[in-house]
Amino acid sequence: MTARYTRTAISLHWLLAAGLIGMFCLGLYMTDLPFSPHKLRVYSWHKWAGVTIFVLVLARLAWRLTHPAPALPPTMHKGLRAAATAAHGLLYGLMLAIPLSGWLMSSALGFQTVWFGVLPLPDLLAADSDLGQWLVTVHVTLNYLLAALVVLHAAAAFKHHFVDRDDVLTRMLPGRRS
Amino acid sequence: MKSSLLRSAAFAALVGLGAMTQAQAAEYTAIDPAASRITFAYKQMQVGMNGKFAKFDADLRFDPAKPAAGHANVKVTLASIDAGSKEATASAGAKEWLDTGANPLATFESTQIKALGGNRFEATGKLTIKGKSQEARSVFTVTEQGPQAVIEGSLPIKRSAFGIGTGDWADPSIVAEDVLIGYRLTAVAR
Numbered sequence: 001m002t003a004r005y006t007r008t009a010i011s012l013h014w015l016l017a018a019g020l021i022g023m024f025c026l027g028l029y030m031t032d033l034p035f036s037p038h039k040l041r042v043y044s045w046h047k048w049a050g051v052t053i054f055v056l057v058l059a060r061l062a063w064r065l066t067h068p069a070p071a072l073p074p075t076m077h078k079g080l081r082a083a084a085t086a087a088h089g090l091l092y093g094l095m096l097a098i099p100l101s102g103w104l105m106s107s108a109l110g111f112q113t114v115w116f117g118v119l120p121l122p123d124l125l126a127a128d129s130d131l132g133q134w135l136v137t138v139h140v141t142l143n144y145l146l147a148a149l150v151v152l153h154a155a156a157a158f159k160h161h162f163v164d165r166d167d168v169l170t171r172m173l174p175g176r177r178s
Numbered sequence: 179m180k181s182s183l184l185r186s187a188a189f190a191a192l193v194g195l196g197a198m199t200q201a202q203a204a205e206y207t208a209i210d211p212a213a214s215r216i217t218f219a220y221k222q223m224q225v226g227m228n229g230k231f232a233k234f235d236a237d238l239r240f241d242p243a244k245p246a247a248g249h250a251n252v253k254v255t256l257a258s259i260d261a262g263s264k265e266a267t268a269s270a271g272a273k274e275w276l277d278t279g280a281n282p283l284a285t286f287e288s289t290q291i292k293a294l295g296g297n298r299f300e301a302t303g304k305l306t307i308k309g310k311s312q313e314a315r316s317v318f319t320v321t322e323q324g325p326q327a328v329i330e331g332s333l334p335i336k337r338s339a340f341g342i343g344t345g346d347w348a349d350p351s352i353v354a355e356d357v358l359i360g361y362r363l364t365a366v367a368r
Contacts, residue, residue: 035265035266035268035269036346037346037347037349037352037353038346040222040223040352040353041223041352043223044223044224044225109263110227110262110263111225111227111263112225112226113225114223114224114225117223117224118224
């Protein structure tokens with residue numbers, strides 16, 4: 001009887017997966033838009049969703065720290081075990097850094113973030129055009145890094161399922177029993 | 179002697195009072211644009227934005243002690259706008275926004291100035307933007323500093339009254355209707 005992830009961990013995992021993939025696509029789409037009311041609307045949705053995702057990431061992290069993940073299969077190679085730990089650590093790191101970089105970038109470009117148009121978030125940086133442009137590069141770079149890591153993450157899960165034939169993938173699927 | 183001391187004191191007081199009255203009777207007839215600013219605040223998607231105009235001037239004739247006789251005529255070069263963001267500034271001169279090609283100047287011409295008490299006043303006048311004129315009211319304060327006075331006030335407008343932002347941009351849920359124009363003018367007596 002192998003351990004599974006908790007229902008909370010599973011829910012947060014897939015909620016964040018959907019959210020992050022959606023946000024990545026939205027980000028790619030919106031930066032090429034011509035200046036228009038539609039563009040302003042979409043940018044705002046992206047920022048509101050970004051703040052929401054950041055809160056969910058904090059919840060996911062808090063849950064993970066208080067509810068350890070099931071152990072990796074004992075059959076796993078030591079090197080791959082280390083790689084898995086590093087990759088997951090990097091995933092958490094990027095999930096925190098990306099929304100933060102977005103928030104800072106927005107402030108530096110002179111746009112405060114008002115969550116859902118009602119809750120203003122403080123500007124931690126004053127408007128500074130050069131800093132703002134640098135943070136755009138940071139935000140974009142981190143996002144491409146996360147995208148690559150997510151592809152690796154999914155590929156590894158498929159490898160575990162179809163090649164190693166262990167329960168690493170299934171224990172993160174909702175509703176299944178190992 | 180006591181009475182001559184009293185007389186000297188009285189004389190000094192009168193001269194002082196006269197000097198004060200003299201300073202307060204200053205009529206301001208121009209502004210120093212380099213020491214003045216005209217700004218505006220608006221909201222897009224509930225996010226507060228701030229803009230300003232770099233080029234403007236004013237003819238005025240204003241004595242805070244006689245506000246009813248006062249008159250002000252402010253001219254703003256709209257193409258000097260900084261709308262708070264690169265994209266907004268680049269679009270601000272377009273036909274759907276300020277149409278600066280056809281209407282390069284916005285003007286405020288006062289018709290009445292009255293005292294509100296203390297150093298507060300209210301100017302009523304004709305505000306013309308993008309070829310459209312509306313009656314507008316502005317409350318301002320006057321703080322005299324030697325030969326100059328700082329005139330600071332605000333003028334709220336509804337952008338749709340002037341056709342600022344038409345077509346898709348007319349939607350008030352994207353760019354809000356209310357725009358608050360602010361000004362801080364250094365007035366000089368010439």
